[in-house]
Amino acid sequence: MKDTAREAEREYKNASVDSPGAMQSHSDTSKFQFGKLAEDAAARAEKLEQAVAALGKLPEPGGPAALGSxxxxxxxxxxxxxxxxxxxxxxxxxxxxxxxxxxxxxxxxxxxxxxxxxxxxxxxxxxxxxxxxxxxxxxx
Incomplete structure (x- = not known):
């Protein structure tokens, strides 16, 4: 799942770079939209990485309540x-x-x-x- 989000981020960044700029088309929205998608994919990947790391540190049974309790x-x-x-x-x-x-x-x-x-x-x-x-x- 994490790899998929990172792959999507790379694809959106590449699409943003390859999109025509304002001088090449009537609008520069494609470049902006693909850039925004790349940022969103990166944020999702970061959240997934944090969740996986947190779940790797499950609490001890009987101890104070924490993530995974x-x-x-x-x-x-x-x-x-x-x-x-x-x-x-x-x-x-x-x-x-x-x-x-x-x-x-x-x-x-x-x-x-x-x-x-x-x-x-x-x-x-x-x-x-x-x-x-x-x-x-x-x-x-």
């Missing part, structure tokens, strides 16, 4: 499970061993509340509608 939480008597994922990968819910798990980005309000928390601690989730308090039951 599975968090068991209790809120209003209900058990909920959250997986801390890189930015851009949150928002999905999946089922593992019959349990619903919500993927949350570490920079999201829920993710920020859990990062650094350990079992037995309270996490305060800051939302536009107000605060939600949840107890961290386990981190793995």
């Amino acid at each position: 599975l968090i068991e939480a209790e809120e209003d008597g209900a058990r909920k499970y959250f997986l801390l994922v890189p930015d851009g990968a949150g928002g999905q819910e999946f089922e593992a061993e019959g349990v619903a798990v919500q993927a949350v980005a570490v920079s999201s309000p829920i993710g920020r509340a859990f990062v650094g928390r350990s079992s037995g601690e309270e996490a305060v989730i800051e939302l536009p509608s107000g605060e939600r308090r949840t107890k961290v039951v386990g981190v793995s």
Whole structure:
């Protein structure tokens, strides 16, 4: 995936260089558009590289919650499970061993509340509608 984004960046840069300039055509928008596509491809590749590097440093089970941690939480008597994922990968819910798990980005309000928390601690989730308090039951 990373290589594909880098290849796209190179192709867009080459297309930008090969596009006719303002003196060769009525418009210079092709050169600009291909340049913009190259910048966007480079930004996507950088994000992918950062996510892969972060996932290579998964946290120790039982330690404070960090990227890659599975968090068991209790809120209003209900058990909920959250997986801390890189930015851009949150928002999905999946089922593992019959349990619903919500993927949350570490920079999201829920993710920020859990990062650094350990079992037995309270996490305060800051939302536009107000605060939600949840107890961290386990981190793995």
